[in-house]
Amino acid sequence: MEGDGIWRLKKLFHALIAVLTLLQCVNSSPALGSNNISSGGVMRCIEREREALLAIKQKLVDDYNVLSSWGREEHKQDCCKWVGVHCSNRNNHVTQLNLGWERLDQAYSLQQKGDPQEIKYYLQGMMSPKLIELQHLKYLDLSEINFHGGQLPDFVGNLSNLRHLDLSRASFGGRVPSQVGNLTHLQFLDLSYNAFANVENLNSWLPLLSSLTYLDLSYNNLRNVPDWLEIVNNHPKLTNLTLTGCGLSSPPIHSSTLFNMNSSKSLAHVDLSENQLTSPSIFLWLSNYNASLVHLDLSSNSLTGLIPQVLGNMSSLVYLSLSDNHLSGSIPNLTNFSSLKGLSLYENQLRGTIHESIGQMSNLEYMYLDMNALEGVVSESHFSNLSRLTSLYLSSNSLALSFNSNWVPPFQLDSIFLASCKMGPYFPKWLQTQNPSFLDLSNNKISGSISILCEAYKGLRLLNLSSNNLSGELPECLSHLGDLVILDLSYNAFSGRIPATVGSLYHMRSLNLRSNKFVGELPSSFKNCTNLRIIDVGDNKLSGHIPKWLGVSLQNLFTLVLSSNNFNGSMPPELCHLTNIQILDVSVNNISGTIPKCLSTLTVLAQKGNSSPTRQYQINDTLADMHQTLEFKNTLGFLTRIDFSSNRLTGAIPSEITDLVGLVSLNLSRNKLTSELPVEIGKLQSLVALDLSRNQINGRIPTSLAQIEGLDVLYLSYNNFIGEIPTTKLQSFDPSVYAGNPQLCGPPLQNMCGDEEEKNEPITWGFYVSMGLGFIVGFWGVFGSLIFVRPWRYSYFKFLNVLNDWFYVKVVLIKRHFS
Secondary structure, three states, X not given: OXXXXXXXXXXXXXXXXXXXXXXXXXXXXXXXXXXXXXXXXXOOOOHHHXXXXXXXXXXXXXXXXXXXXXXOOHHHOOHHHOOOEEEOOOOOOEEEEEOXXXXXXXXXXXXXXOOOOOOOOOOEEOOOHHHHHOOOOOEEEOOOOEOOOOEOOHHHHHOOOOOEEEOXXXXXXXXXXXXXXXXXXXXXXXXXXOEEEEOOOXXXXXXXXXXXXXXXXXXXXXXXXXXXXXXXXXXXOOOEEEOOOXXXXXOOOOHHHHOOOOOOOOOOEEEOXXXXXXXXXXXXXXXXXXXXXXXXXXXXXXXXXXXXHHHHXXXXXXXXXXXXXXXXXXXXOOOOOOOOOEEEOOOOOOEEOOOHHHHHOOOOOEEEOOOOEEEEEEOHHXXXXXXXXXXXXXXXXXXXXXXXXXXXXXXXXXXXXXXXXXXXXXXXXXXXXXOOOEEEOXXXXXXXXXXXXXXXXXXXXXXXXXXXXXXXXXXXXXXXOOOOOEEEOOOOEEEEEOOXXXXXXXXXXXXXXXOOEEEEOOOHHHHHOOOOOEEEOOOOEEEEEOOOHHHHHOOOOOEEEOOOOEEXXXXXXXXXXXXXXXXXXXXXXXXXXXXXXXXXXXXXXXOOOOOOOOOEOOOXXXXXXXXXOOEOOOOOOOOOEEEOOOOEEXXXXXXXXXXXXXXXXXXXXXXXXXXXXXXXXXXXXXXXXXXXXXXXXXXXXXXXXXXXOOOOEEEOOOOEEEEEOOOHHHHHOOHHHHXXXXXXXXXXXXXXXXXXXXXXXXXXXXXXXXXXXXXXXXXXXXXXXXXXXXXXXXXXXXXXHHHHHXXXXXXXXXHHHHO
């Protein structure tokens, strides 16, 4: 019997081998789509699906040739091997199409055999209706393909097998088709960062997607969807919800919302940041997920009041952000949050002291408490158990840092922001034990030399020591900070020349040395810093000519501030090569000559753009993990401006300056400019501020100036303007705007123009004198000639005799007629 059993097992084994062989043959049979044979073996690609994919490619523009593996050539016929295409090993159908930016970036990087250049879009064009031929498609990623604001086609709803749909950053516009509701198997949906103008039909398709676990509609307009929470809450499997920047308002929290039996019981990730939430009642809904919620982001809303106590029950939280709101009161006891890794409460109105119990949160990796009204002393006990802390932000509070001189922290910080923390006068010793990439100790009372930084912080990328009491010359060893991207030493008392070694900081993008006592010329070594975007050396004692190499070597600059120095000579035309410039300020110097006519080549200023009362620049590509926006505030606070004021410039204002239609502020005051104002100055429709005061400009004020609707600040005083002030808008300014122009007239000035005087002024003594002189001149002009010129006299009296006879005959004839 034992031998019979072995024989039966062998027969069964051989039968299984036969079945497997047969299945392999069936998989490669023409019935399933392909009988194409290549040198590599059996083709898996199905003909109909290959043609559909090629039709999809035909509708796209592939400037970077990332789809070079797609084609009809013999060696390209297996579409299952194409970039971004994945086929089922079971039936050879295309189940995944991934043309998203990240996948194509990987492919392009391999093509280039290294890191590619920064590319925003690899593909652009239209979505082909042939997409619906891929009926077995489960995964579709077309993220960051530029579809140029086109509408998402209705036929997307026919891809009924889809589980994963990513159309983020794809530049779609119009409406979201209700046919999306047909994708009932969909688990992952990302429509974020598009330009959908109509998402009001949310209720017609989103509730039908009952299988959703991941939903991201960020940066689409949901302002007119007041019941958004009711709709979202009706998804029993939802774990990730992201609705950043959707214009959401605080929803009414009904009992049906709080206790919806069909709602998810495992919601883990909620991001409702950058909306218009005002009421903390949103926490009542979130309290349903005390046991599951891991990530909660309600930052950049308008939440008011105290941080709700119900938050204390969310002990599973790993990340909590309530930053950039209007929350008040003190920071609650957070010791229950034993899992918390990230705490972000910056930019609120939190008061009181920081409780020492915060030092027991042993898993905490970053803590952002800056820009509040916190007070009191922070000591070692606040950090006693924070061995994993890497980022510490306490800036802009009323805190005082007081540590034992021999204290060695249990952590190693990568980011340190301690501005306005009452530090000084010495550089804290405990900081010398750290090796940060970001360091901000601005607005303290630190004095002495900064040479210690050269050795301690060789990995620094951001160094902000502005508004301290630092003095002396800059050390040559700054060149050791080779990774430095942002250097801000403004508002100190540094003196001497700027060392040439600063020019070896090749990665530097922002250099701010404003309000010190630096002398001499700008080091020519700066031209090696070709990555520079911002240079501000205003309010120093620098001298010499404005270097030509600024415009030749640093063409990436978008801010150049040389104001309040002793620069002389003429304005180099090479500055016109700064095509990216947004702020050009050379005011309060000794610059002479004329304004270059080539200013019209400043490309960015020649384009209309949005203005903002505060300039904010964020260098995302280099400092991506920096939560704060790096702000550079200027005197006027305008986004795009040119300021040549308080120099010795002469000649006319070139008409080419009117091509800079993106300018928000133009200041040419306190120079020696002459001639008339360009007639087409009204082209500068973005202007908010215009100052031409204290020059020698003449002629009439162009009527086109009154057509600049946004003009709020205007100074034309102390020039040689003449004539009537153009009507309407320009007459609404204060009279001081036009002071010192004696030949200007009309409102808002008191001296009226000539025609208005004739209508409104009484007859004066001068009028009678003028009339008498006119009579005398007219009378003697005629009769004087008759008296002294005999031929004229004879001819005149002969004419009178003839005229008398003619009248006599006419009178006689008329009398006879009536008699």
